[in-house]
Amino acid sequence: MASLLAVLIxxxxxxxxxxxxxxxxxxxxxxxxxxxxxxxxxxxxxxxxRGPQPPLVPDGAAVPTAAVANALPQALILTAIxxxxxxxxxxxxxxYRAYEELGTINSDEMQVAEPAGVPxxxx
Amino acid sequence: MKPExxxxxxxxxxxxxxxxxxxxxxxxxxxxxLSVGGxxxxxxxxxxxxxxxxxxxPIATQAANWPAPFGITFVADxxxxxxxxxxxxxxxxIAVYALAxxxxxxxxxxxxxxxxxxxxxxxxxxxxxDLFNLYVWxxxxxxxxFALLVLGGSREQLDGGIKxxxxxxxxxxxxxxxxxxxxxxxxTLNMADLHQSVGRVGDVGLLTVVxxxxxxxxxxxxxVFPLFFWLPASYHTPPVTVSALFAALLTKVGxxxxxxxxxxxxxxxxxxxxxxxxxxxxxxxxxxxxxxxxQMQVRxxxxxxxxxxxxxxxxxxxxxxxxxxxxxxxxxxHNILAKANLFLISGVMRRTAGSFDLGEIGGLxxxxxxxxxxxAVAAFSxxxxxxxxxxxxxxxxxxxxxxxxxxxxAAVALTVGxxxxxxxxxxxxxxxxxxxxxxxxGVVTLxxxxxxGRVWLLMAPIVVLAGLTVAMGLxxxxxxxxxxxxxxxxxxxxxxxxAVFGSGR
Amino acid sequence: MTxxxxxxxxxxxxxxxxxxLIAGLMLMFxxxxxxxxxxxxxxxxVGGLIAVTAFALYAKSRGTEEARRTLGLPPEVIAVxxxxxxxxxxxxxxxxxxxxxxxxxxxIGGDGHGGGFAISNIVLFDIGVYLVVVGAVLTVLFALxxxx
Numbered sequence: 001m002a003s004l005l006a007v008l009i010x011x012x013x014x015x016x017x018x019x020x021x022x023x024x025x026x027x028x029x030x031x032x033x034x035x036x037x038x039x040x041x042x043x044x045x046x047x048x049x050r051g052p053q054p055p056l057v058p059d060g061a062a063v064p065t066a067a068v069a070n071a072l073p074q075a076l077i078l079t080a081i082x083x084x085x086x087x088x089x090x091x092x093x094x095x096y097r098a099y100e101e102l103g104t105i106n107s108d109e110m111q112v113a114e115p116a117g118v119p120x121x122x123x
Numbered sequence: 124m125k126p127e128x129x130x131x132x133x134x135x136x137x138x139x140x141x142x143x144x145x146x147x148x149x150x151x152x153x154x155x156x157l158s159v160g161g162x163x164x165x166x167x168x169x170x171x172x173x174x175x176x177x178x179x180x181p182i183a184t185q186a187a188n189w190p191a192p193f194g195i196t197f198v199a200d201x202x203x204x205x206x207x208x209x210x211x212x213x214x215x216x217i218a219v220y221a222l223a224x225x226x227x228x229x230x231x232x233x234x235x236x237x238x239x240x241x242x243x244x245x246x247x248x249x250x251x252x253d254l255f256n257l258y259v260w261x262x263x264x265x266x267x268x269f270a271l272l273v274l275g276g277s278r279e280q281l282d283g284g285i286k287x288x289x290x291x292x293x294x295x296x297x298x299x300x301x302x303x304x305x306x307x308x309x310x311t312l313n314m315a316d317l318h319q320s321v322g323r324v325g326d327v328g329l330l331t332v333v334x335x336x337x338x339x340x341x342x343x344x345x346x347v348f349p350l351f352f353w354l355p356a357s358y359h360t361p362p363v364t365v366s367a368l369f370a371a372l373l374t375k376v377g378x379x380x381x382x383x384x385x386x387x388x389x390x391x392x393x394x395x396x397x398x399x400x401x402x403x404x405x406x407x408x409x410x411x412x413x414x415x416x417x418q419m420q421v422r423x424x425x426x427x428x429x430x431x432x433x434x435x436x437x438x439x440x441x442x443x444x445x446x447x448x449x450x451x452x453x454x455x456x457h458n459i460l461a462k463a464n465l466f467l468i469s470g471v472m473r474r475t476a477g478s479f480d481l482g483e484i485g486g487l488x489x490x491x492x493x494x495x496x497x498x499a500v501a502a503f504s505x506x507x508x509x510x511x512x513x514x515x516x517x518x519x520x521x522x523x524x525x526x527x528x529x530x531x532x533a534a535v536a537l538t539v540g541x542x543x544x545x546x547x548x549x550x551x552x553x554x555x556x557x558x559x560x561x562x563x564x565g566v567v568t569l570x571x572x573x574x575x576g577r578v579w580l581l582m583a584p585i586v587v588l589a590g591l592t593v594a595m596g597l598x599x600x601x602x603x604x605x606x607x608x609x610x611x612x613x614x615x616x617x618x619x620x621x622a623v624f625g626s627g628r
Numbered sequence: 629m630t631x632x633x634x635x636x637x638x639x640x641x642x643x644x645x646x647x648x649l650i651a652g653l654m655l656m657f658x659x660x661x662x663x664x665x666x667x668x669x670x671x672x673x674v675g676g677l678i679a680v681t682a683f684a685l686y687a688k689s690r691g692t693e694e695a696r697r698t699l700g701l702p703p704e705v706i707a708v709x710x711x712x713x714x715x716x717x718x719x720x721x722x723x724x725x726x727x728x729x730x731x732x733x734x735x736i737g738g739d740g741h742g743g744g745f746a747i748s749n750i751v752l753f754d755i756g757v758y759l760v761v762v763g764a765v766l767t768v769l770f771a772l773x774x775x776x
Contacts, residue, residue: 020293025285032292039300046307054669073306076255080299082673083262087295089768090269091288096775097273098281107289112282113360131718131728138715145708187729188721197728 005045012038023107025095029088036084040077047073126175127184130197130250132168133207136161137214137243144235151230155222158235162218165242166211169204176204177605181612181622183252191623192313196252200619201609202452206249206379209459212591213371214242216584220467221364223573223580229274229362237274241267241368248376252623254302254312257380261298261344265291268373271365272357283357290343290353298340305333305388315623317388318616327391334389334396338381338403345377347437348406351430355414358429359422359479363470366422370429371463375455378436382451385440386613393443400441405532408434408539415546421469421479421554424546425462428505431539432458438536439520442527448610450519453603457504457512457595464501464588468494471581472554474572476565481550486559490566493582495555500589502551504596506544512595515603644689654682662758663751672754676761683766692770703770707763714756720749729753 012034019031047070055071057064099105102112140161147154176182176199183198185191199207218238225234244263251257273284306312308329309320324330339350346354354374358366381400389396411431418424432454439451469479471494476484488495504511517540524533559565569578595602612618658678665671687695696702701709721730736745 025289028289032296035296036299039296039303042300043303043306046303056668076302076306078673079255079259083259086266086764087262087292089772090266091292093768093771093775094269094273094281094284094288097276098285101276101278101281107285110282110285113279113286114356125725127727128722131722135715135719135728138711142708142712142715145704184727186718186727187731188727195729 001049002045005041005049009038009041009045012041025098025105025107028107029091029095032091033084033088036080040080043073043077043080047076126179126182129168129172129175130182130184130199131186133165133172133211133246133250134243136165136168137239137246140165141236141239141243144239145233148231148233148236151227154230154235155218158239159215159218159222161239162211162214162242165246166208166215169208169211169246172199173204173208176201177608181619183622183625191252192311192316195256196313196315196623197250198252198315198619198623199250200612200622201605202379202382202613203249205452205456205605205609206375207246209456210242210245210249210372213368213459213463216587217364217368217371217463217467219580220367220470220584223577224364224470225362226275232274234271234274237267237270238368241271241372245372245376249379252314254305254314254317254384258295258298258302261376261380262295264373264376265295268369271368272361274365275362277360279360283360287353287357290350294340294343294350297336297343301333301336301340304329304336308333313623314383314387315616315620318620321388321391324391330389331392331395334385334392335399337384337389338396338399341377341380341384342403343377345374345381345433345437346407346430347403347433348410348430351407351411351433354430355423355426358426359420363422363466363473366426367463367466367470370425370466371459374429374433375459378433378440378455381437382440382448382613386443386448387616387619397441397443400437401529401532404434404437404441405535406434407431407437408535412539412542412546416542416549418546419481419553421472421481421550422466424481424550425465425469428543428546429462431543432462432505434539435517435520435536438532439523442520442523442529442532443614444523444527445607445610445614446519446526447523448613449603449606450516450523452609453512453519453606454516456602456606457516457592460588460592460595461501461505461513464585464592465498465505467581467585467588468498468501471569471585474581475567475569476554476559477561477567481553483560484554484565485557486555486563486566488555489558489563491569494569494585497585497589498555499551500592502547503544504592506547507540508544510596510599512592512599515596515599519603639689643685647685647689651682651686654678654685658682658758662754665754666751672757673761676758677765679758679762680765680769683762684769687770687773692773696770699766703763703766705763707760707767710756710759710761710763712756713759714753717749717753717756720752 016031016035016038019027019034022028050067050069053066053068055064055068095105102110104110140157143157144154147157181198181200183196186195186197241264244260244267247260248257251260269288272287273280302312308324309317311317311320321330343350358369385396408431411427411434415424415427415431418427435454436451439447472487473479475491476487478484504513507513507517517536521533521536524536658675661670661678662672662675683695683699686698718729720732721728724732731748731750733746733748
């Protein structure tokens with residue numbers, strides 16, 4: 001299971017890297033989402049994936065009765081998903097606003113803050 | 124009040140103030156007053172924490188009373204306490220400056236709320252004793268700083284904002300994957316626990332890879348060579364208040380994180396990791412200052428200087444001697460005060476002389492000698508002129524470099540200091556000394572630029588920060604002694620570990 | 629397809645009829661999940677997301693204007709109120725001399741060996757999370773829906 005996940009994570013990171021290198025900032029954002037998911041899977045894998053049994057103690061017992069999943073990686077992943085979602089929502093709005101104001105989603109054409117050839121910059 | 128509560132007090136104060144300013148957002152004057160009041164309270168709590176740590180050594184508390192390493196640990200050694208106290212000072216003075224500088228629409232849009240959340244996030248990053256929590260606090264900072272950076276939504280801001288966001292997203296991804304692999308290696312993320320369990324890791328090579336991933340993640344955050352491009356792309360675009368706040372605190376959180384993990388956790392292959400750090404430090408100093416020398420726009424010039432001075436701090440960390448670490452902490456403190464002050468002064472320069480561009484301004488010495496004097500204090504401190512604080516910081520670091528027989532880095536540090544002086548003199552000559560291109564009428568008095576008696580809101584923070592810079596230079600002896608204690612606590616982590624595991628059991 | 633705020637929004641009879649039934653059920657289910665999270669899988673986060681889904685459906689079928697009116701409070705106020713709840717729940721510990729966020733229990737009735745109705749600040753914290761999730765996600769959702 002772990003090696004399968006490792007191959008999957010590797011493939012996802014490769015695809016994400018390809019997208020992250022794009023000059024199109026929307027594709028960049030997709031790359032970031034994919035990378036985030038790959039990392040979440042990586043957290044699950046390094047936490048020693050042990051099946052889907054929830055880590056709960058049944059009524060009347062003092063310890064879990066069967067082999068249960070490691071709860072910590074899941075808590076970390078949940079946190080990372082929440083944060084990733086928040087950042088994604090913000091970034092989508094930011095890119096949309098930038099597209100409205102700058103008229104482009106190509107990062108090479110975004111040169112308002114640092115105009116080429118003018119070390120002094122605007123103002 | 125129990126001393127442990129001091130550890131969460133800064134966070135609670137900052138977030139409660141954030142909520143209060145949100146509720147008062149329709150009344151900007153009230154929200155601003157609340158923000159200043161909250162920052163003052165935070166400063167008081169931070170100073171109490173500092174006094175406690177100075178008197179009794181590192182303290183820790185376990186949130187929700189789950190014992191370490193299972194729960195969420197908050198811990199403060201001397202470095203953390205110094206950083207939180209500095210954050211308190213900066214939070215207060217910049218909040219005062221904001222009252223006069225931030226336009227009303229931005230205040231209504233939630234400026235004060237994001238400001239307080241950012242302050243709370245920075246304090247959280249300094250106080251947490253858990254790597255995953257550090258990640259969470261980094262994200263809190265990131266979200267708040269995104270919002271502050273693009274609040275107002277001008278074209279420059281959105282352009283700079285996209286680059287800032289994009290590169291910082293990659294940084295958080297690197298940080299998270301590093302956390303994941305480290306957890307896989309050790310089974311814990313509590314930093315004190317990691318300090319003990321990395322010793323048991325068999326695969327030192329993999330550990331070094333993780334260390335490099337952390338270096339990559341934190342390196343982007345702290346804008347070291349070659350990962351700094353987001354900083355000069357974005358720091359000159361938002362209101363001056365926001366530039367000053369970012370310059371003071373954001374990159375320093377990255378440096379703090381680097382110091383923390385490379386003294387507490389990744390100390391097994393120092394010969395490799397800290398050599399990488401040393402090379403990075405030298406290149407960061409040089410590229411930053413060369414970038415600055417070419418600039419004609421005050422804020423862009425200052426932004427490049429942030430990078431160059433990050434190099435000095437990393438140099439102290441890379442040398443890993445008590446003197447070098449003390450120098451790094453002293454330099455960080457000095458840099459926060461002086462650099463934020465220069466940004467605040469640049470705001471006043473623009474208001475009175477009309478522009479950030481050095482080619483279009485001048486005559487400020489004649490029109491406003493007080494401002495010129497305050498600029499001189501901050502700028503020449505930054506350049507390392509005795510007896511101001513920058514001199515002592517550089518002296519400590521260069522002395523440490525010579526002691527460690529790293530002559531190359533010491534030479535680089537000296538040369539970069541000279542170039543820093545050059546670019547500060549450039550601002551002085553262009554902005555203050557030469558006549559204004561539009562003649563004497565080009566410079567208006569501050570009172571005319573900012574009617575309504577709010578001038579002191581702009582000037583008081585500058586005066587306070589300049590005073591602190593002078594004091595840090597004049598009382599360098601006692602200050603350095605505190606820094607040496609902090610460095611000792613970093614190099615000898617027993618007290619830190621004992622504090623984390625001692626309480627709550 | 630036209631934007632919902634332009635008035636000529638295409639409405640699907642199936643969607644609006646189904647939403648009327650489903651949205652209310654989902655809101656009830658979200659509260660159930662919130663309370664169930666106390667001792668079993670569930671909790672404020674997932675409950676909040678379910679509630680958000682209900683409002684998202686409502687906004688899709690009737691427009692954000694109507695959804696905002698039904699919500700009553702601006703979503704950002706809900707989020708901040710939730711943050712306040714969570715912060716307040718955390719402060720119960722320090723008030724009683726325990727660390728921040730420590731769980732404190734108040735048992736109403738019972739004989740001290742079990743029974744009775746136990747209530748704790750953890751529920752308050754969870755309600756805070758619920759409100760933060762509902763408020764924050766709806767803020768973004770409404771903003772995007774109205775913008776694009």
